[in-house]
Amino acid sequence: MSTTRRTTKPMVPADLDHWLADNDQRIHDELFDFLRIPSISARSEHNPDTRRAAKWLNDKLTSIGFTSAVHETPGHPVVLAEWRKAPAGAPTLLIYGHYDVQPAEPLELWTSPAFEPTIRDGKIFARGSVDDKGQLWVHVKALEAHLAVRGTLPCNVIVLAEGEEEVGSEHLAPFIEQHKKRLACDGVVISDSAMFAPGIPSILSSLRGLAYFEINVEGPNSDLHSGMYGGAVVNPGMALARILATFHDAKGKVAIKGFYDGIKPFTAAVRKGMKMLPFKDTTFMRELGVKALGGEPGYTTLEKLWTRPTCEVNGLLSGYTGEGAKTVLPGKSMAKVSCRLVPGQDPKQIEKLMKAHVKKVAPAGVKVTVTHLHGGKPWRAELDGPLFDAAQIALKAAFKRDAVIVGEGGSIPVVGDFERILKAPVLLVGFGLPGENAHAPDEWISVDNLRRGLRAMAVLYEEVAK
């Protein structure tokens, strides 16, 4: 699965390599400033911070020589920066990233504060370090290296950074649609994913889609005394548990009718490639601190993570959750539930199936509503063409070994939009690592990967223009 298409031994050009080394401290310092901005897109109280992050990024892109502007949307703004002075005939690359971050709760589980970047053991710990400010930063600074050292770029570059990736990118597809002539390009590069393992550069061949729901169960018009009312009133907490328990069968297969319909199997070559990757269930379990794995029977762990859909509880809330005992019969309950989707599934169809399923299993005596908070389509890459070839060379130059082709269980909803609207291939090349805690406390990015990523992307811009 991992081959380089050219026989030369790729190298990072010395001038760029030296500039990146000389400016290493400043690259870190500025990234830390970026990471200190709590641009949590899901929380309206952080809207000023999210806007501040956009402005900060816009100013940085301007300062390195791009023409940049902050564009309003009905949600969080988009930063759009351009450099179009490449020689005639040079290709145009669009680099996409996001400056928004996940909420940081539970705060008490962070070793150092989520928005005060801290280096420990060669890792930068901060919310957004790997997802995605740090990875977006790789591109900004690789572009700066070219412009600072050589006064030019080998290709035209558009940088498009949104502030709604963590809440479903609702306004990005319309923005791309609206500006599709301006955004026309020969390829889209996205760094918002992880490498398979330390030292193994990776190109992503697939992403799972997403259908994210909130399920609300409403019972009596207020919380009740569980002694005075318990036993005759349908308990919204118990009703919710019983609904959630119908989402899977006893073996772990999703039991929502029609859920697996239309799934397009992955090619035998991709499945074979997966089996050749260095992966052990025992190591995976030890890292997670669990004694057994679960999920759909009949698939390997990597197949489950990359090629099979899921239905997961993301959150539960009902009644009394504080210290000690409170004998309350809760008036309501809530679950966040999301399905990861694979090619052949569609979030809108899954929404229909989920709503029909919940309607069927919801008990009398409570009102159950299912709200589709956001969705994204699954995606599968074309694994050839000049952009893919350039990436192989660039990664080998920086990491001194061939890249592997991997799947990814997460979702980057906009990938499909780029392909559909701009008719350009998308390259997903990321510098995170397993265990990076992307949506959890103690999120981190490897300092070494940050440095190698900068060099790899500096090479990529050159290679794609050859």
Add this chain to the structure above:
Amino acid sequence: MSTTRRTTKPMVPADLDHWLADNDQRIHDELFDFLRIPSISARSEHNPDTRRAAKWLNDKLTSIGFTSAVHETPGHPVVLAEWRKAPAGAPTLLIYGHYDVQPAEPLELWTSPAFEPTIRDGKIFARGSVDDKGQLWVHVKALEAHLAVRGTLPCNVIVLAEGEEEVGSEHLAPFIEQHKKRLACDGVVISDSAMFAPGIPSILSSLRGLAYFEINVEGPNSDLHSGMYGGAVVNPGMALARILATFHDAKGKVAIKGFYDGIKPFTAAVRKGMKMLPFKDTTFMRELGVKALGGEPGYTTLEKLWTRPTCEVNGLLSGYTGEGAKTVLPGKSMAKVSCRLVPGQDPKQIEKLMKAHVKKVAPAGVKVTVTHLHGGKPWRAELDGPLFDAAQIALKAAFKRDAVIVGEGGSIPVVGDFERILKAPVLLVGFGLPGENAHAPDEWISVDNLRRGLRAMAVLYEEVAK
């Protein structure tokens, strides 16, 4: 079921009635001071408030002529006050109540602040208004009426108020045991329950017991990205839901093996009395705002509430519960679950059955622990004797109609302890009302019931001494 054993038409003595009317404002004002103290026993950060409430009550009892002291326990203190100057041969009553209250969350659902008592529509709204500060206050002020007007009480009186009723009364039974000679009495009176309906004074014939658990499910050692890990890791939120869903069968019967073993049926007379009470499912449902009821099949609603055991979810917490969507695979989940018990069941036995059940159904890949937070035994009253007769007369004098005999679905764990240790009958006569929100936002007590309760108890002390 409701009969008075004497043929006289009971009256509230005019001197006591007048004093209570003249002091009505002060009685309210002082109660409000009591209610303003957030003596939340479940929350250690409120320990100073809980202690302050004990001290406040102690001072009030001292000021009306009792010899009172605050007694330390390993938990919250006990207030013990005595008045022992009744004529030789007069009986001794022990009045029990509690000065601690439930937590007030969710605070945003209170119409007026939980600890700022407010009168609206003839109701005093405040946490603790009905459970149990307001009802304890009925006794304190009825005692003050006697002492203020007549300088004496018709019987000897012990007031025992604890601060741990809402968290299981752990240290009360040892306290009673330790002071059992001093607490020796002819009867125990407790006002911590509700009347069947407005205007219908009620004597309680049974209480359900309680076994309260916290169930914790631990999966991976931190919250994970649901995309990167979902589908291969056992989800603690989903695992919890599946465990909870096994607690009942499809019809609503508790499915924990052995749960119903040994239950002693209620007498046909009690069940017949229940059926004669004015109660309509349709009204009950309308008050609660639900369209259907649930629970164990084959019983009326009152039978389910008073004579049958339950298993209820009291709280759920896992993963992300804030605004919007966070694609997290939670590292852990928690449920508060409690069983209401009826005569023939024992909390320790239920704890064993619950733990065995959860162990059986818990999936591999997560660690599930069941902690028994507290328990209380169920109770059934002897419905005769001088205390019971006096109560019938007292209630008729104040409410101008015969009392009914009702059950109660809640738990007052100490009732069984009083009977067992002091060998004295226990009278449960309460002045709450249905819909009083005892453990919920907007808890209230009726001003009219407070006034009638004061008069009823003033008469009770007299009648019991006749």
